[in-house]
Amino acid sequence: MPKRTQAGLLFACFILFQTANSQKAGLAWPNGNFNDIRQYTSTGKVTWYYTWSPNPVRSDLEFVSMLWGRDQIDTFTSMINKTISQNGVTHVLGFNEPQQPGQSNLTAEEGAELWRTYLGPLKSQGIRLGTPAPSSAPSGKTWLQDWLTACAGGCNPDFVALHWYDVNATQFQLYLEDFHDTFQLPIWVTEWADHNFNGDDQPSFDEVVSFLNQTQSFMDATDWVERYAWFGVMENMQDVGYNNAMMDSQGDITDLGRQYIGGGSAEGGSAPSAVSSASSRRFRTQFSALPPRISSAIMALTALPGLLQELIFL
Numbered sequence: 001m002p003k004r005t006q007a008g009l010l011f012a013c014f015i016l017f018q019t020a021n022s023q024k025a026g027l028a029w030p031n032g033n034f035n036d037i038r039q040y041t042s043t044g045k046v047t048w049y050y051t052w053s054p055n056p057v058r059s060d061l062e063f064v065s066m067l068w069g070r071d072q073i074d075t076f077t078s079m080i081n082k083t084i085s086q087n088g089v090t091h092v093l094g095f096n097e098p099q100q101p102g103q104s105n106l107t108a109e110e111g112a113e114l115w116r117t118y119l120g121p122l123k124s125q126g127i128r129l130g131t132p133a134p135s136s137a138p139s140g141k142t143w144l145q146d147w148l149t150a151c152a153g154g155c156n157p158d159f160v161a162l163h164w165y166d167v168n169a170t171q172f173q174l175y176l177e178d179f180h181d182t183f184q185l186p187i188w189v190t191e192w193a194d195h196n197f198n199g200d201d202q203p204s205f206d207e208v209v210s211f212l213n214q215t216q217s218f219m220d221a222t223d224w225v226e227r228y229a230w231f232g233v234m235e236n237m238q239d240v241g242y243n244n245a246m247m248d249s250q251g252d253i254t255d256l257g258r259q260y261i262g263g264g265s266a267e268g269g270s271a272p273s274a275v276s277s278a279s280s281r282r283f284r285t286q287f288s289a290l291p292p293r294i295s296s297a298i299m300a301l302t303a304l305p306g307l308l309q310e311l312i313f314l
């Protein structure tokens, strides 16, 4: 065939490939090396992960480091250059839900000061930086605006990171569009799920399946959404509904997890049940049996809220 047609076809294939393998899907991974991360990489759709901490796990996926909040400063400063040289870290995430007292709990001014001290300097090492990631409570956007004001032009994030929990896929899309319009930066959704935090009425499994499909399709097709990571890929979903679980209580990938990685619709499938006290015990035993170096890596994960934290400390 003529060269130009050939080139055109190649280009079309390239675009198709890019859409199918959008390189956006990631894993928010609190499981250390206990569960097999390779279950999520078989299709090639998942390309990166983060651990809510500066500590990587054993995986060929791209590691994205994070400074969760004040409590992680020491670990972060001791780990960051090592992970840049050994794990090829090119992106770093800022503080976790800074406007929430139960999370990293920072005023905009504190956030600006910590950013200028520990994150901003990484830009000179070629690292791209994500903003602190506010929760989707109305205070989240305000916090981010106040933070930029407090930075007085001195923070220069490369993308906005955010979390979103609610039950309407259209509203998810509108929320992302609003953040994109407001901040004029690419978006990373570093936690999202189909969960209602404003009442007891939770979506059915089929509703979650459809919500995931709609929101993920939207992000795959939207060029200013650079990356996303669902909540959650974990045995214990803490206070988020188990219909959103991409891992069961045995540490195995669920039907929803297979859908997320492009392995086929979870329609007609099922969600795992909540972790039993027996498997919580198993989890606990695993943690206390850890070698010190690994358990200190896991300690960095104590930034995680709620039940998981209890499991680690019990």
Ligand SMILES: *[C@@H]1O[C@H](CO)[C@@H](O)[C@H](O)[C@H]1NC(C)=O
Binding pocket: 077, 078, 080, 081, 125
């Ligand atoms: C990391 O390395 C750079 C030089 O490559 C150095 O300027 C910086 O202080 C180091 N950061 C930490 C936290 O040690």
Ligand SMILES: *[C@@H]1O[C@H](CO)[C@@H](O)[C@H](O)[C@H]1NC(C)=O
Binding pocket: 101, 102, 105, 107
């Ligand atoms: C959040 O920080 C404020 C100080 O800014 C402190 O008074 C409060 O106790 C903190 N909340 C939690 C839950 O740690």
Ligand SMILES: *[C@@H]1O[C@H](CO)[C@@H](O)[C@H](O)[C@H]1NC(C)=O
Binding pocket: 168, 169, 170, 171
């Ligand atoms: C979802 O949100 C959109 C936009 O606010 C609204 O038009 C629609 O009615 C909502 N859907 C449901 C089922 O509430």
Ligand SMILES: *[C@@H]1O[C@H](CO)[C@@H](O)[C@H](O)[C@H]1NC(C)=O
Binding pocket: 212, 213, 214, 216, 217, 220, 259, 265
């Ligand atoms: C959403 O569902 C449609 C129809 O089943 C499918 O073609 C598409 O690949 C799905 N997209 C995602 C991101 O799951």
